[in-house]
Amino acid sequence: MHPRDISDLNASLLRLADQIAREMGLPIKHAVNRADFSARLSELVRRQTDSSIRLYGFRAQHMFAYVIAALGEVAVITEEDQGIFFDSSGLLTRPDFRIQTKKGSQILVEVKNFRASSIDDCFVIGEKYLERLANYSSTVGIPLKIAVYWVGWNCWTLIDPSRLSLEGRKFRLSIMEAMKINEMGLLGDVHVGTEVPLVMRLHADLTKPRSIDLHGLAPFTIGRVTLHVGGKEITNQLEIKIAALLIFFGKWGDVKTPVAVSGGLVDHFDFIVQPEIISEGQGFELVGSMSQIVSNQYLYSTSEKEGVTSLAPKSDVKEFGVLIPDSYQGQVLKLWRFQQMPNTFEGEESES
Known part of the structure; x- marks a missing residue:
């Protein structure tokens, strides 16, 4: 935890302890040692x-x-x-x-x-x-x-x-x-689009067992992972980070997981994502807005099946999203970005 966060937490705890002590009519140092103080604190948190x-x-x-x-x-x-x-x-x-x-x-x-x-x-x-x-x-x-x-x-x-x-x-x-x-x-919110499909490929370790037996069972050890877009491998590190974010937290809902087998040996698994409907002739599809993508990442970090696990994640805010430079051109991962601006009032002209 960052020292500043610890300082803020200490201040909040001290204010809460002081408030409970005042309600009990006791000096704060006396109140915190009493069982009814702990009970009051637990009740506040539970509510x-x-x-x-x-x-x-x-x-x-x-x-x-x-x-x-x-x-x-x-x-x-x-x-x-x-x-x-x-x-x-x-x-x-x-x-x-x-x-x-x-x-x-x-x-x-x-x-x-x-x-x-x-x-x-x-x-x-x-x-x-x-x-x-x-x-x-x-x-x-x-x-x-x-x-x-x-x-x-x-x-x-x-x-x-x-x-x-x-x-x-x-x-x-x-x-x-x-x-x-x-x-x-x-x-800074933008709607982001790219080519179809996005693929995460899990390559088998060729030095480890990977043959398929008579029951269809095959051992599989991941040797390396590559990312692809539109049939091309992504090698630039920034583009790899962006592509991974779009794959895991974008809104494309058509997911396929084919397995490539050659000569009875597992070659690789693919995790393929693309939109359920592809626009003919457009050349790209929107994956979602950056605010939606970061929100999905945040929800994943603070939720489990039973619901909310924490108000904020353990990760630092710098670990969320990927800052795409304004000058970004893209080597393999081509991006389309659309910045929505609010419409004007009826009869009001927009600024040029």
């Missing part, structure tokens, strides 16, 4: 972990920070809603993050996790709650955005609150509308 809404909500908040850090356009990410806070007006709510981009602009971001049961379900945020966030934004002079993670579609959208529609006392937003006004591209 939080038993609440799936809070558990998944906090994980989405952590995931957003990892995702935008991996996209490469952000210089600084700070948790805005942590630490001492005094509000003389009583009308402010701090959003989750303050973000500064490498171009020098700043935004405040409130992160929300939304699980829709159908494409018609709308994300909802209360008018008063959004007003309190907007009051804070106005007070500190930094624009506010709402980041929504659409669970069923593994999709991030970054929304300007002024684009939300008010119905009664709630602001509502469908995923179809959210996609049109999505500003994730401003933080």
Whole structure:
């Protein structure tokens, strides 16, 4: 664990211990040695972990920070809603993050996790709650955005609150509308495409047994692993990293695992991924957005079959995603990248 992370953890633990001790009416050093202090602490942790809404909500908040850090356009990410806070007006709510981009602009971001049961379900945020966030934004002079993670579609959208529609006392937003006004591209998100198919080939060690017996059973030892795209082997190290990320965490759903056999000996296994429908004459297919790919990587690192195992992975944020240089040309792995920009208001002209 990074020394800074340890320092933050110690500060959080001390604040929590102080809060419990004050509730018990005891000095903190006396309270921590009592059984009822431990019981109170355990109860607080249990309540939080038993609440799936809070558990998944906090994980989405952590995931957003990892995702935008991996996209490469952000210089600084700070948790805005942590630490001492005094509000003389009583009308402010701090959003989750303050973000500064490498171009020098700043935004405040409130992160929300939304699980829709159908494409018609709308994300909802209360008018008063959004007003309190907007009051804070106005007070500190930094624009506010709402980041929504659409669970069923593994999709991030970054929304300007002024684009939300008010119905009664709630602001509502469908995923179809959210996609049109999505500003994730401003933080470096791109949709990535490449040639078909992507292949991971597991070559047999030729010095080890690999013959197939009468029952169809064959021992197999991996000698080396190669990656391929469009029938060509990838040898550049950056391209190998990008291809591996696309294979394991992209959205292509047609997976095949053929085995190559020659003379009764296993030669290699292929792990082939491609989209279920291939566009004729296009020359490439979209594998997903970088925010989706990094999110899949994050979910894999923090989940098991029974659900959430941790809010954040053990790995450092630098291990997530692959930063693709703006000048990337590609030797074998050709990439198509599309940066989506939000559409404009009706009657409003886009900037040229």
